Amino acid sequence: xxxxxxxxxxxxxxxxxxxxxxxxxxxxxxxxxxxxxxxxxxxxxxxxxxxxxxxxxxxxxxxxxxxxxxxxxxxxxxxxxxxxxxxxxxxxxxxxxxxxxxxxxxxxxxxxxxxxxxxxxxxxxxxxxxxxxxxxxxxxxxxxxxxxxxxxxxxxxxxxxxxxxxxxxxxxxxxxxxxxxxxxxxxxxxxxxxxxxxxxxx
Numbered sequence: 001x002x003x004x005x006x007x008x009x010x011x012x013x014x015x016x017x018x019x020x021x022x023x024x025x026x027x028x029x030x031x032x033x034x035x036x037x038x039x040x041x042x043x044x045x046x047x048x049x050x051x052x053x054x055x056x057x058x059x060x061x062x063x064x065x066x067x068x069x070x071x072x073x074x075x076x077x078x079x080x081x082x083x084x085x086x087x088x089x090x091x092x093x094x095x096x097x098x099x100x101x102x103x104x105x106x107x108x109x110x111x112x113x114x115x116x117x118x119x120x121x122x123x124x125x126x127x128x129x130x131x132x133x134x135x136x137x138x139x140x141x142x143x144x145x146x147x148x149x150x151x152x153x154x155x156x157x158x159x160x161x162x163x164x165x166x167x168x169x170x171x172x173x174x175x176x177x178x179x180x181x182x183x184x185x186x187x188x189x190x191x192x193x194x195x196x197x198x199x200x201x202x
Contacts, residue, residue: 001041005050010035014060015068022060032071039075053078058190059198066183083192084199085170095194098158100172105151109142117141119150123165 013022020028054072058081061068072079104120111117111133119128131141153159160166179190
């Protein structure tokens with residue numbers, strides 16, 4: 001907080017045993033206490049920052065999304081969930097949104113601890129390096145030829161398919177309204193990826 005952090009997102013996949021199975025060896029009550037501690041620190045310092053967002057994967061909370069929401073709502077600024085992505089890189093029959101246009105290259109720069117700038121936040125393996133903060137300024141990376149090339153490829157219809165990282169990314173995958181849920185009287189639609197199992201571990 002004192003360093004000026006604006007936003008922290010914490011992945012908490014489920015409650016109690018569900019969380020501990022997904023996030024082994026972490027313990028749910030320990031994580032919940034840390035969330036409460038952050039809230040107390042912010043209140044003590046009369047600070048709105050950092051914004052704290054909690055998110056989970058839908059399969060881990062679908063049995064009782066209301067309990068998930070009500071557990072964290074008193075302590076955080078935002079609560080969200082996502083469909084289960086292909087984190088094991090096993091999906092083969094991927095259906096894409098053919099009109100997809102990626103905003104990542106216009107929103108942010110991701111710089112790893114070693115100083116290398118990755119193409120986007122979803123290039124977790126660093127396969128497309130667009131700069132090096134050890135010897136370039138952020139301005140130079142942002143306006144550099146490598147990032148310009150990525151933007152130009154993405155301007156083309158289905159251009160994302162030309163870049164392996166993007167082709168395997170979850171963002172351009174087609175979604176469908178496949179489920180509904182309710183939290184505290186509010187109904188909402190669950191969008192899941194087409195041809196993507198929503199079972200943890202698959």
